Amino acid sequence: MSTRIICIANQKGGVGKTTTAVSLAHGLTQKGKQVLLIDLDPQGQCATALGRSPEPGVFYLLTMGHTLQETAFLKSWVRLSGREGLYLFPGDQQTMAAQTVLNAQDQPISAIRQSVSRFFREGLHYIIFDTAPSVGGIQERAVWASDLVIVPTATEFLSADGLGKVLRMMSILQERKNWRGNLLGILPTFFDEQTRESKATMENLQEKFDASMLQPIHRSTLLRECAAEGKTIFEFDPLCRAAKEYQALAQHVMKF
Numbered sequence: 156m157s158t159r160i161i162c163i164a165n166q167k168g169g170v171g172k173t174t175t176a177v178s179l180a181h182g183l184t185q186k187g188k189q190v191l192l193i194d195l196d197p198q199g200q201c202a203t204a205l206g207r208s209p210e211p212g213v214f215y216l217l218t219m220g221h222t223l224q225e226t227a228f229l230k231s232w233v234r235l236s237g238r239e240g241l242y243l244f245p246g247d248q249q250t251m252a253a254q255t256v257l258n259a260q261d262q263p264i265s266a267i268r269q270s271v272s273r274f275f276r277e278g279l280h281y282i283i284f285d286t287a288p289s290v291g292g293i294q295e296r297a298v299w300a301s302d303l304v305i306v307p308t309a310t311e312f313l314s315a316d317g318l319g320k321v322l323r324m325m326s327i328l329q330e331r332k333n334w335r336g337n338l339l340g341i342l343p344t345f346f347d348e349q350t351r352e353s354k355a356t357m358e359n360l361q362e363k364f365d366a367s368m369l370q371p372i373h374r375s376t377l378l379r380e381c382a383a384e385g386k387t388i389f390e391f392d393p394l395c396r397a398a399k400e401y402q403a404l405a406q407h408v409m410k411f
């Protein structure tokens with residue numbers, strides 16, 4: 156199997172993108188897959204969620220060329236996460252500067268795909284992108300680079316706003332930029348059937364997006380706590396509902 160790229164995207168902040176990227180990445184490795192998690196968000200939170208420090212790898216990834224030396228240098232930024240099969244390509248606030256460079260150089264929509272294709276290899280099953288809650292050049296190139304996109308969406312009022320923007324961007328990329336990837340699904344997060352808001356939003360999403368809906372991730376304090384401790388949910392409490400839900404997501408993703 157060749158390496159597949161999955162992008163976690165939503166322009167709305169705090170909807171569970173990083174939590175999903177990290178949990179899905181670790182969930183896939185627990186099913187025997189090898190995964191490289193690339194942190195395209197200047198907040199650098201993939202590193203902290205895995206108990207590491209943010210580092211400027213992504214700055215170099217987005218600004219360097221394709222010589223053998225550059226590729227060797229970039230490969231030296233791949234970090235062992237301390238979990239079997241899970242590798243991290245760290246980012247930090249310098250990623251913001253890389254975005255300015257991408258835009259100033261008017262880099263093509265294919266720039267990120269070209270840049271990460273150097274990591275494709277037999278045995279690396281997935282590359283997962285965590286992205287920032289903003290647009291500005293990186294996000295659309297990251298989506299274009301991807302085979303599949305997951306859009307986490309908090310089950311709260313106004314959530315459709317961010318969702319609509321990502322979906323529109325995806326159709327524009329398909330129609331005008333020859334993007335060959337697809338939506339893997341909309342992932343409802345922070346779901347709580349006890350609250351009217353969460354239930355109503357869920358029904359609304361289901362009505363509008365029916366076949367694209369993934370099984371929801373419930374609101375779980377454990378997800379917040381584990382990130383604060385630099386542990387994934389599978390390390391923190393492997394039997395809790397959130398762990399089971401993210402495990403099920405990993406299982407589902409493997410069907411694509």
Ligand SMILES: Nc1ncnc2c1ncn2[C@@H]1O[C@H](COP(=O)(O)OP(=O)(O)OP(=O)(O)O)[C@@H](O)[C@H]1O
Nearest residue numbers: 168169170171172173174288345373374375378379
């Ligand atoms: N299902 C959930 N239940 C409860 N808390 C959650 C859940 N998912 C994520 N969180 C917590 O909510 C906060 C925001 O989540 P996360 O950082 O994953 O969102 P994000 O979309 O990546 O945010 P940003 O847009 O800032 O990058 C974090 O503290 C995280 O631990």
Ligand SMILES: [Mg+2]
Nearest residue numbers: 172173196200
């Ligand atoms: Mg995030």
